Amino acid sequence: MTARPFTVTVVQHLAFEDLGSFEPVLRERGHAIEVLQAGVDDVGSAIRQAECLVVLGGPIGVYETEAYPFVVDEIEALRERLSARRPTLGICLGAQLMAAALGARVYPGGHKEIGWGALQLTPAGQASPLRHLDGVPVLHWHGDTFDLPDGCELLASTELYERQAFSLGPKVLGLQCHPEAEARRFERWLIGHAGELASAGIDVRALREQARESGPELEQAAQRMLLSWLNGLGDAGAPAH
DSSP states (O other): OOOOOEEEEEESTTTTTTOHHHHHHHHHHHOEEEEETTTSOHHHHHHOOEEEEEEEOOSTTTTOOTTTHHHHHHHHHHHHHHHHTOOOEEHHHHHHHHHTTTTEEEEEEEEEEEEEEHHHHOHHTTTTTGGTTTTEEEEEEEEEEOOOTTTTTEEEOOSOOSSSSEESSEEEEESSTTTTGGGEEEEEHHHHHHHHHHHTOOOOHHHHHHHHHHHHHHHHHHHHHHHHHHHHHHTTSSOOO
């Protein structure tokens, strides 16, 4: 079933970690896009009321609630939303917030996973929208990880981190990786995360070359993945009454 046009509410934590290659797909399908800034806008209300929600990435930790108290509001709102299984897509920090809202532990993983590499899909992953990413290098950029929330299916892993993607039915999808990344705008990531890359001893030139090699293929595969997820929503984006 093709999802009817609805408003997609986007919670953004960092300016250059945006919808990326997902945005043209949403616009071509006629979906309106509303972008809110975490820590600035009232994202708690937006999370609760959104027809369809996308929570994007960022460099903070879910557990850093004293430094970033708005995280508490995000988690509480997501807890209500996910209990109703309303359409929600989380990317990196977004997936970690979803895991926390579902009662799972989110914690530092002990090492950085930054760079491009393929996912290892589980059987459930092969049957999910992630099948479009099978064998395609995706962007990884995180140091935190999470336990698999109760009732969720594990969809993908990597050698460094077992829990890379999970689902809770067809409408709730959490992705630790960044399938939305665009090669043509990847330089923003390298500039914005310059301090992290330097402290981790990661070669910026190598990341740039990986983006050039893998970015175009990822953009096409990621857009197919998003379309598959949207098609699975049907009219599920309709607001609750």
